[in-house]
Amino acid sequence: MHLKSRDGNLYVRFFVEDREIVRSLKLEDTKKNRTLAKKVLFPELARKIASGEYKKVPKTVRYYSQKYLALQENMKSYRYVECRVEAINKAFGDKTIDSITKLNIKEWLNSFKIKNISKKNYLVALKGIFQVAYDDEVIAKNIASEVSIGRYEQVEADPFSEEEVSRLLAYANDEFKNYLGIAFNTGMRIGEILGLMLQDIDEDSISIKRAVSRNSKEPTTPKTQKSIRKIPILDACRPYLEDQIRRAREKRTMFLFMSEVTGKFYHDADALKKKWLSVLKRSKVRHRKLYNTRHTFATAMLRSGKVSVLTVAKMLGHTNSKMVLTTYSGFIEAEELKIDRGIALFSEGTKEGTFRKMA
Known part of the structure; x- marks a missing residue:
């Protein structure tokens, strides 16, 4: 020495x-x-x-993926991150991290038959792993951060018609009928409805504070900060909501909806899948995912012309109106020219007009 x-x-x-x-x-x-x-x-x-601390350790992708996971273990989405890292290790785990090229990453991502927005989640995990290696001064740059997936596909909204909504509600029974009535008239996400407690509901509004997510042991905070919100109770929603509150009180439960199988709150939105498929079959309504109750609410509100795009965005829990306009523009194009042509934008009967008065 x-x-x-x-x-x-x-x-x-x-x-x-x-x-x-x-x-x-x-x-x-x-x-x-x-x-x-x-x-x-x-x-x-x-x-x-x-102690062996300075013995040469192979700097593999697996080695840095474990360090990356250790940094993520307190995150709410850890289970999902862990699954993505497992897939990354299956492809690259035993390779030294400095031997991986951008082409390797692109070819691997392209091998997935999934939407680009889902591929992005795997790329985020890869970027995190390579960043750990970069911080350890093993690689000169984070090549994963230089990989782009391309434009993400627009969410395909496929709302139900007014007649289809009526048929679905007519063929649904008991608590699931109440669930659909609430979903169609609030636009809430599945996990948000299943995470509702009686204390979240007052006379005029619903406070959305938590949501059930797949494999979660307990309801967690909603998808984003903006998802924590308060929405008004529409008159059409009230009968379904009041009946479900009555049922919950009879069961002496804190949650609005409880699993009939476990007697506890729903741990997974997939628990409603069997009931949903049964209602679709009996009502003879074309198959769509249960999530489309949310799209149906959004398009119906926009077509009504009684609320602004920003109001709809806030009720849905979006940060701004951009996502609403991008997702639902195709369903409201026919409404664009339905305006009151008698509207007066400027003062009449004066030479000055509105602009002169404002000056």
């Missing part, structure tokens, strides 16, 4: 398994610091060498 001086700073030189290692001590080259290094730092370094 020897001291070296470089640019006025102290470095230590030592060997592990015939491999030379030079490390900066981050100290200026002074007599005092050389004494400190030999008396304090050398013994500590010897201990680390003896």
Whole structure:
């Protein structure tokens, strides 16, 4: 173990398994610091060498993926991240991280028969793994951050018609009928409805504070910060809501909806799938996902002309109106020219007009 001086700073030189290692001590080259290094730092370094800390460890993708997961373990979405990392390790796990190329990443992502928005989630995990390796100074740059997937597909909304809604409600029974009545008249996400507690509902509004997500042991906070919101109770929603509150109180439960199988709150929105398929079959309504109750609410509100796009966006829990306009523009184009042509934008009977008055 020897001291070296470089640019006025102290470095230590030592060997592990015939491999030379030079490390900066981050100290200026002074007599005092050389004494400190030999008396304090050398013994500590010897201990680390003896413990095997400086033995060469293969810097594989798997090695850094475990470090990445350790940084994510307190995240609400950890289970999903873990699944994506498992897929990444299946493809690249035993390869050294500096041997992976951008082409390797692109070809792997293209092998997935999924939407681009889903591929993005795998790319986010890859970027995180490569960033850990970059921070460890094993790679010169994070090549995953230079990979792009392309434009994400627009969400395909396929709302139910007014007649289809009537048929679905007519063929639904008991609590599931109440669920559909609430879903069609609030636009709430499936997990948000299943996460509702009686205390979240007052005379005129519903406060959305939590949601049920797949594999969650307990309801968690909703999808985004904007998803935490308060929405008005429409008159059409009230009968379904009041009947379900009555049922919940009879069962003496805190949650608005409880699983008939477990007697506890729903842990997974998929629990409603069997009931939904049964109602679709009996009502002879074309198959669509249960999530389309949300799209149906949004398009019906926009077509009514009684609420603004921004109001609809806020009721749905979106940050702004952009997503609403992008997703539902095709369903409201026919309404664009239905305006009151008698509207007066400027003052009549005066030469000055509105603009002069404002000046």
